[in-house]
Amino acid sequence: MDASTTWPELSIDAYAERTAATKKVWQSMNGQQAGDPAKLAAALLAVADQKQPPARFVAGADAIDAVAAKGRELIAQAEASRTLGGDLAHDDG
Template structure:
């Protein structure tokens, strides 16, 4: 990409330092608006798949486990 990428590496480094200093590190760090949009789209797809099969998915426990 030769300097034409959308993300600023210095801002990423500063954000990582900020997170580290705060002491609450997220399990996943989604860096950049494009990455956020991609993850949100994937989450929506997963939610739709769960919603479409919720009854079946929730019915898999042994009868005496409930």
């Protein structure tokens, strides 16, 4: 049941109840993860084989969507900063 996780022996009394609940949830997910480990392995080998691999590799459609959304959010923040005068360091005037 705990094949993919090593649980620590130490515990802090103040957090013991919450830790037990969290551990139970994680244990219930063991072996139920979405995705195809063989596809991930093949993708990682393909990335490792590239002469110039990407700085970051994101696996899984849900993760790719989340990273893309964060990227759009950061671009919007950068553009808003530019509009508000955030590019003053490069101003010639």
